Every structure is written in C-alpha cells, then in structure tokens.
Amino acid sequence: MITLNDVAKKANVSKMTVSRVINHPEQVTDELKRLVFSAMKELNYRPNVAAKALANNRTQIIKLFILEKMDTTEPYYMNLLMGIAQELDKHHYSLQLVTKNAFDIGACDGYIITGFRNTDFEWIQKLEAPLVLFGENSYGVDYVDTDNQLGTALATEHGIQRGYEHLYFIGIDIDERFEFSREAGYVNVMQKYDKVPQIIRFENRSRFAAAYIQENWAEFPKNSLFICSSDRLAIGIEREILRQGGAIPQDFGVIGFDGVFLDQIAAPQLTTVKQTIVEMGATCTNMLLRKIGQQNAKQGFKVFKPELVIRQSTK
Amino acid sequence: MITLNDVAKKANVSKMTVSRVINHPEQVTDELKRLVFSAMKELNYRPNVAAKALANNRTQIIKLFILEKMDTTEPYYMNLLMGIAQELDKHHYSLQLVTKNAFDIGACDGYIITGFRNTDFEWIQKLEAPLVLFGENSYGVDYVDTDNQLGTALATEHGIQRGYEHLYFIGIDIDERFEFSREAGYVNVMQKYDKVPQIIRFENRSRFAAAYIQENWAEFPKNSLFICSSDRLAIGIEREILRQGGAIPQDFGVIGFDGVFLDQIAAPQLTTVKQTIVEMGATCTNMLLRKIGQQNAKQGFKVFKPELVIRQSTK
DNA sequence: AATTCTCTTGATACCGGTAACAGAATCTCT
DNA sequence: AGAGATTCTGTTACCGGTATCAAGAGAATT
Numbered sequence: 001m002i003t004l005n006d007v008a009k010k011a012n013v014s015k016m017t018v019s020r021v022i023n024h025p026e027q028v029t030d031e032l033k034r035l036v037f038s039a040m041k042e043l044n045y046r047p048n049v050a051a052k053a054l055a056n057n058r059t060q061i062i063k064l065f066i067l068e069k070m071d072t073t074e075p076y077y078m079n080l081l082m083g084i085a086q087e088l089d090k091h092h093y094s095l096q097l098v099t100k101n102a103f104d105i106g107a108c109d110g111y112i113i114t115g116f117r118n119t120d121f122e123w124i125q126k127l128e129a130p131l132v133l134f135g136e137n138s139y140g141v142d143y144v145d146t147d148n149q150l151g152t153a154l155a156t157e158h159g160i161q162r163g164y165e166h167l168y169f170i171g172i173d174i175d176e177r178f179e180f181s182r183e184a185g186y187v188n189v190m191q192k193y194d195k196v197p198q199i200i201r202f203e204n205r206s207r208f209a210a211a212y213i214q215e216n217w218a219e220f221p222k223n224s225l226f227i228c229s230s231d232r233l234a235i236g237i238e239r240e241i242l243r244q245g246g247a248i249p250q251d252f253g254v255i256g257f258d259g260v261f262l263d264q265i266a267a268p269q270l271t272t273v274k275q276t277i278v279e280m281g282a283t284c285t286n287m288l289l290r291k292i293g294q295q296n297a298k299q300g301f302k303v304f305k306p307e308l309v310i311r312q313s314t315k
Numbered sequence: 316m317i318t319l320n321d322v323a324k325k326a327n328v329s330k331m332t333v334s335r336v337i338n339h340p341e342q343v344t345d346e347l348k349r350l351v352f353s354a355m356k357e358l359n360y361r362p363n364v365a366a367k368a369l370a371n372n373r374t375q376i377i378k379l380f381i382l383e384k385m386d387t388t389e390p391y392y393m394n395l396l397m398g399i400a401q402e403l404d405k406h407h408y409s410l411q412l413v414t415k416n417a418f419d420i421g422a423c424d425g426y427i428i429t430g431f432r433n434t435d436f437e438w439i440q441k442l443e444a445p446l447v448l449f450g451e452n453s454y455g456v457d458y459v460d461t462d463n464q465l466g467t468a469l470a471t472e473h474g475i476q477r478g479y480e481h482l483y484f485i486g487i488d489i490d491e492r493f494e495f496s497r498e499a500g501y502v503n504v505m506q507k508y509d510k511v512p513q514i515i516r517f518e519n520r521s522r523f524a525a526a527y528i529q530e531n532w533a534e535f536p537k538n539s540l541f542i543c544s545s546d547r548l549a550i551g552i553e554r555e556i557l558r559q560g561g562a563i564p565q566d567f568g569v570i571g572f573d574g575v576f577l578d579q580i581a582a583p584q585l586t587t588v589k590q591t592i593v594e595m596g597a598t599c600t601n602m603l604l605r606k607i608g609q610q611n612a613k614q615g616f617k618v619f620k621p622e623l624v625i626r627q628s629t630k
Numbered sequence: 631a632a633t634t635c636t637c638t639t640g641a642t643a644c645c646g647g648t649a650a651c652a653g654a655a656t657c658t659c660t
Numbered sequence: 661a662g663a664g665a666t667t668c669t670g671t672t673a674c675c676g677g678t679a680t681c682a683a684g685a686g687a688a689t690t
Contacts, residue, residue: 060365075390365647372675
C-alpha cells in the first residue's frame, strides 16, 4: 500500500507537505504542488480513509434512515439510494442503511433521513451529527424535496387544458406533508377554475384504487381525469378502467406521481409527475457534506421542480 | 467520546486488557472480564471503527458491484441491498455501492458482485480483496444463489398438475446463467411428461411480452400456461390476456418469477416463484465476512430453494 | 542595516485502536 | 525448595493520516 510517506520520499518533501497539497493546496508553492502531484500519480496513491478519519475525528460514514411505514422495496428508495451512494463514493464516504429493524447507532458523520414524520422530531433532535431530511418539514431542519404542490398543479392544469371536465384526486391515506402538498396543488387549481375538488384516499396499493373504481364505476361520467398521488395508485385506476371497458385516454384520463419505475410497467404508459430522485439524492448528499464541513451550519432547503411527463394515459 | 482508555481507567486495568476482552476474551480471567464489561456498559462505550480499521490494516468497507445491464431500479436490488446492509451494520462494516458509472475503486475489505457475466471474469480476478458473487458461476468463485432450475421446475410441475395442457416459457433474452437454468428447469419437466417445450424470449419489459401475446393471440389454445422468467414479463402477459378477453386462471394461467414487488402490483395477483432475496443478501454478507476472517479461504456456495407462491393467476 | 512580518516547509505529537514482546504471578515437577 | 513451564497482564511501538508549533528565507518597514 502506498502511503503519504512513500509519496513524500518520491517527491523529496516531508509528508506534511503532501498532506497540505491535498487539503490546503493554497499553502504550498506551485513548484512543489507539481512535484507532489506527479509523485502521487506515478505511485497511484490512494489515501487511507481510516487513517484520515481517525486523525480528523471523523468516521467517513453517513447513515441513511428510512423511516417510512411504506414499503421499502418501492423502487423510489432504490433511486434515492443510487443518487446518495454515487455522491458519497466521490467524496470517500461510505454508507450505512438503517431501518426501523436494526437501530444499532454506531457513530457517523451525518444523517440523511427520509420518511420523517412529526412524531420523529423529538428523537431526531438528539442526534449529534449534522442531518438533512429528504422531504419537507416545518421544524426548520434543512431538507431537499420535490415541489409537490407544483407537481399536482401541473397535472391538474394539464387535465383542464386537455378538456377533461371531472377531475378527481386519488390520494395516499397518510398523515404526511408531501400528501397535503399534493392535495393542495390540486385543490388550488380546481378553485381557480371554479371546480369542486373531490378527493378520495387509500393506502398506497393499486388494488385498493382499482376496487374503488369497480365499486363506483357507474358514477364516473365520461371525460373524467384521475390525478393520483403515486404511480402505484394510478396503475390500479388504469387497470380497472380498462377492465370496465372505459376508453383511455379519450373518455378517462389518469395521471400518476413519481415517474420512477411503475410508470413504465403501466399500460397504457402513464402520464406522470416525474421526480428526478437520483439527482435529488445527490443534492441531499452534497448538502449534508457541506454542512459537515461548515460545523453544522444551516443550509436551508432545496426544492426540485418536478416535470409532467405526458404519455398515453391522457389525451 | 468514550475510548478504550476511559474504559480501562474505570476498570483499573490497561487498555490492552480491554482490547483483549473484546477481541480475545479467552485470554482474560472471568473476574476482569466482568469488571471491564460493566465499565463498558456504564460508560456506554462504542468502539471507534476508524481506529480499529487503521490498526488492523482494514477499511471496514464492503463494496457492492451491480454490474447488470438490467434496470438498477428493479425492486429486486433494493431487497438485496437491505439484506446486505442490515448484516453489515451488525458487524460494524459499511457499504459502498458501485455501478458501471462510477468506478473509483478506493480500498475495501471485500466485494459482493451481482450481475456477473463470463466476460467479467478477467478483471474480477485482479481484485485483491475477498469476493463473493451473488449469482451462480462456473469459475469456482464462491457464490450465493437461488436454485433457478428448481424454481421453474416447481412452476412447470404445478402447471401440469393443475391440468394446463399447453405450457409456454417466456424467457429473458439475455446471455446469463440464471436464464439458462430457469429454462432448463422448464425443459426437463416438459420432457418428463413428453411435452414439447416452447420458449420465447424478450428483453425484460412487460410491453414486449404483451405485444407478443397480442400479435399471436389466435394461436394460443385455451388451457395454456405461461411460465415467465420474471414477474415483469408475467405482468405484461397477464395484462394482454385480459385485454383480449381471455379468462385467468380458468383458460389461461400465468406464473412469474422473483416475488419481490411486482407480483403485488399485478392483477389478478401473480402466482410466482418467490426468492427470499433479503435473506440471501444477508447470507452472502456473512459468507464474505467469514471469508475475510479466514484469509480469503474458499467458502463454496449456498443455494436457496425458492418457493412457489400460489395466488390468483393459476387455477 | 537591523527589526519585524509574511510565507513556506518540516518536526513532533496525537487520533484510538492492536500485535508483539516483556514481566509478574501462579503452577508443576523433581 | 528451586527451576522451568504456564497464565495472565502491562509496556511499547505502530497503523497513516492531520494540527500545531517552530524554524528559516525573503520582503517590508524603520
């Protein structure tokens, strides 16, 4: 293994100089920097993460908490994870995944928490390392999120522009902010056009949404649009409309939310509010690393604008 | 932060003794062990992973390579990851996720590799740390896998027992061992009953499978069963049969493979060959950690028996 | 020209563990 | 009882980095 010392000898400097070239390059003359860099390249030097961690009183570990009651196998999380993991790798950090099952709590340099709910606030405050939430919150904790309200507003506007007359909102029956925001986006646009909002909520399972359509099929006039709070619900709606013989998208439209994986499984392919989750995961990671570098300084929030991807489930 | 030294003082011993209590308890008298343990508990001692790693010339990092050309957002991988991550946490290891995008290659103590193909063998051999494959291989590399052949054999047997006369295999058009094994399981059972195997292959997308059914609908007699190499394909088959007005499960049966997430999305719910991926991930991790502890000694392989979960897509 | 200041580099100690060796205490055996 | 073997515990050095302080060179100030 190549160490700082090896590089230092090769470049005829002290290892302290090499360390400086890496961490405080502005303190070293260009001449030496060049020497050191070429020595590093020649020897293919890789810093020893453990040594660095020890010296800095760090761990180089970030923990990701997935607190949701929801299904952790949702493709959503995998995308988030990819975004986070890739960014961590770049900065020589590694990852520990924590779910409600295993709550060991070894040390770490920071936390990313997703699925945060109000009741979690108390114990989260006790965490000693910097943390960033993935998902909005009203406690002033730094976060990254999608503009949920904008997402459903886009969807609703689009539905109205395309001439759907009856717009229903199919929500997730869960007490979380993202859901309120999505409903609000829908409600606002409905009111703007003097329409009466109609919201129905289910557990996030395609079957429940499908069952609802089946039971109430007679009540849905033609030219209805179902704006859903997840692609998973949208899939159920779509499936049952087809089974009842409804024509998608002419007589009935469906719009999903997420755009991660299920939108591709659906047929006809779903018009959906797409979140760039991988990118958001990366941003979240960067925010956290910056926060670590700045003694836990406040970072504020970053909200991503979702995009309405128009496919075959709306006219 | 509580260190070994703090514990040592509290227990009136040297820190070496504390270290031994943790790593070589057989070398310490019971008397002292008790003292040290109670001191550790009282101070809530947590070992410093970085220091341990540095002293042992380790990293406490395991890398997970996902090499598949296939969609990394498949829920499949998330389950694998959960299994691996939970087990790593228990042993104070952390994780780095490596995909073909980011190939940084910092040091680590071991590798878990999934999506291995024959062409990968060469560079995999050059890896210096112990490795375990997730998925069978013929190079003698340690691995964990599902008994793929058994899985499709179970499915095929079940189909025949339930009286389906025409059994088709819908495979994934990919040059990997798991696919050959799945096809072999089907073929063997077909031959056992003097039936002629019929295999069609597609890229692993529900749409392609659906399109195939649509185009050839006239050719499928009633009482046909479609045994699929993935739930994703099965969903496409199911969807199109329904659209054509076929009766599931009376006239047409569908069996999927994986049992991770999509089987729940399908309607009617899929009969599927279920793999216990979380558990397999945990096993894989343990195999790797044991291998690391035993100077890279050969561990052989562990094959998990899949289970046929019977639901509503077969009679 | 002497003093002070700035800039750059090096020597040292330390982060929190562990292996290897050394020393003390106990046990065995003649 | 004394020599040697056996247990058990402590001392020391080291893993590969980084912060801190000290020292030397050169520039700026008086």
